[in-house]
Amino acid sequence: MLEVGDLVKEFGGLRAVDGVSFTLAAHTITGLIGPNGAGKTTLFNTIAGVHRPSSGSISFLGRRIGGLPPHRIFHAGLVRTFQIPRPFAGMTVLENTMLVPAGQAGERFWNNWFARSQVRAQERAGRERAREVLDFVGLERLSGEYAKNLSGGQQKLLELARVLMAEPQLILLDEPGAGVNPTLLVTIMDKLRELHARGITFLIIEHNMDLIMNLCNPVLVMAQGRLLMEGPPEVVRNDPRVLEAYLGGVLA
Structure with missing residues (x-):
């Protein structure tokens, strides 16, 4: 490999x-x-x-x-x-995980006006996938917590979750x-x-x-x-x- x-x-x-x-x-x-x-x-x-x-x-x-x-x-x-x-300390655990996938339609600001349905569909799919990954690493219950409030070990698990989103x-x-x-x-x-x-x-x-x-x-x-x-x-x-x-x- x-x-x-x-x-x-x-x-x-x-x-x-x-x-x-x-x-x-x-x-x-x-x-x-x-x-x-x-x-x-x-x-x-x-x-x-x-x-x-x-x-x-x-x-x-x-x-x-x-x-x-x-x-x-x-x-x-x-x-x-x-x-x-x-x-990202000021973002929640879920938000930290959702931002990883590349090529999201919402990254282009005009799509938020002219392709709203596509942006919403991708966001729903990304949120569902992120929750699955957070459940796997044991952080789903902390999905709404700010990343800055996690312990060192929990931040390692969040880092693993973000990697898995890729x-x-x-x-x-x-x-x-x-x-x-x-x-x-x-x-x-x-x-x-x-x-x-x-x-x-x-x-x-x-x-x-x-x-x-x-x-x-x-x-x-x-x-x-x-x-x-x-x-x-x-x-x-x-x-x-x-x-x-x-x-x-x-x-x-």
Whole structure:
């Protein structure tokens, strides 16, 4: 599904991603781990189009996407979340979810006068779809709440709901477990398993080793901008290079 070949991203004299190559199979949940500063988020940002590659290639479903702007990559079916969710704070949970689908007739202001029936029909369909997605992630009861009033874990679920409204094929998740209480973390993991069973592919950055080891296979390991190894979680957990280079000899 995703092919990254000898990818390099430099910022001035700093090479944040240094010749990374890997392939991502469809219908997998792949973990990406490494210490702070390993280059994980820069790799995500480069794949998602936030940064242009300095060199190397990125292909999604056989199409070169390296260097494309984020909105074109998004519309191709590859979407990402952020470690710190960024909902529209002054909008409700339902409104945040409804605004995601592209090409809505109401986005063109003249349609609100000359194509009202089309706008209303799309809005009804969008509201119904949004409620289905919010029910799936467990936020339907909060659909009328302002996003700014949600807890950190609930905002992570809202971010997942917004991603699902785009009907993606591949989701890049940036630390879905960060700042989330244990109960909501279990909920998030369960929802990811359900989505995986429906055919969605995931690449997940995460520092929570329990989440990675119980959810992901394979696991990619980065350090100093490079890919150190790739393998099943039980192999990664016991690899001396990982224990030494990333976790000071202890993989919790």
